[in-house]
Amino acid sequence: MNNESLVSISDLTKEEILELLEKARKFEENPNQRLLEGKVVATLFFEPSTRTRLSFETAVNRLGGRVIGFSDASTTSSSKGETMHDTIRMVANYADLIIMRHHLEGAARYASEFSPVPIINAGDGANQHPSQTMLDLYSIYKTQGTLENLTITMVGDLKYGRTVHSLLMAMYHFKPVFNFVACQELQMPVEYKLFCEEHGIEYHESTDFSEEIINQSDILYMTRVQRERFTDLLEYERVKDLYNLHNSMLDNSKENLRILHPLPRVNEIAYDVDANPKAYYFQQAQNGLYAREAIICKVLGIDVK
């Protein structure tokens, strides 16, 4: 087992999260640092994800490392029936670090148990995606100046949304207040509400995406409501536009409010919001680069000046 791997955001202590945020801040000031000179990083995308792969590969390139890997398992021995175990063991002979995405849940945890080089989980099915959470945390930290005592409103698909679950788990260190806004079918699962109760985190649930809730918020975290999540398509038709954000809804919102979205968006944020200075989702994606540079250096034990 390699203890330096990053599989889940809950593997990190509060101190480690704050350290990573500080490293990300340094990388934002100076993204091009040749800290990975002579190192080879493998990006193994058993499941395609262009956005995440490009962000990680850009991070490695800006750190002066070299990248090997694949972006689709159909071109590898997996399609011949090789186990993931054997693929990872083989690649670990070549690379100093493996960044992997897999459609099966728990794949990265398993790989971290036998891989001789560190593993970074770039998404395992509906389970974990810690670098997304780190970039969300960095975006919140950067725009609010702190992670403590913030009111965070999560909107849309709270049932299947991996990003909102991980963000919730990570924020528990920082005494947040949550508003969960979703239709009946896509409510926050009971286990996460129990998690809040066990840790004394205040939360409110609503099916109504009202301006009153928006006006209390420091962070508005929007997610996409996907058609395939519904068992009842009539229900989908009824609710699909109820959780969309329009610029006029932000008229009386707090000055420091920022709107986040893991992207891609479809209809849930109207295009008229983009010009509002409170819209932050594109910068958020850019922050992913700095967060990933920080994560890569942490797992390899490289100090950032």
Place this chain on the structure above:
Amino acid sequence: MNENKKKELAVAALENGTVIDHIPSDSLFKVVDLLGIQSLENSVTIGNNLDSKKYGRKGIIKVADVTFPESTLNRIAIIAPNAVINEIKDYEVVNKRKVSLPDDIYGIVKCSNPKCITNNEPMRTHFHVIDRDNMVLKCHYCERTEVKDKITLK
């Protein structure tokens, strides 16, 4: 009392070895399987559907000249949480204890999530016991929780 004594004798007294008592009747053969008793060379006595004051009906297993390691016996706690282990020496019970659920369960329980890596790679499952009283397990890999009634063995 006399009745009970007769029943005990019905499944033969043991000179040395291990008696596993208070196994739910419907789990008896799973317990046999988990402990690998079918492949033992020793003499084994199995009783099932015996009257039990506490549980209605119970099963009992007597294995001569074998003491199982504690960790092996605790594997059966998932399906026989009230089982009692008696170590016998020279016809006397020298050690008597209940099985206890371990903190981590390896290789016994099957994950109910078809998208879990453990159902797709040749590997051992691993569950954390997160609630002992209500027997709630959490898969170490996909992090999904399994509640008592839904737990299936591999």
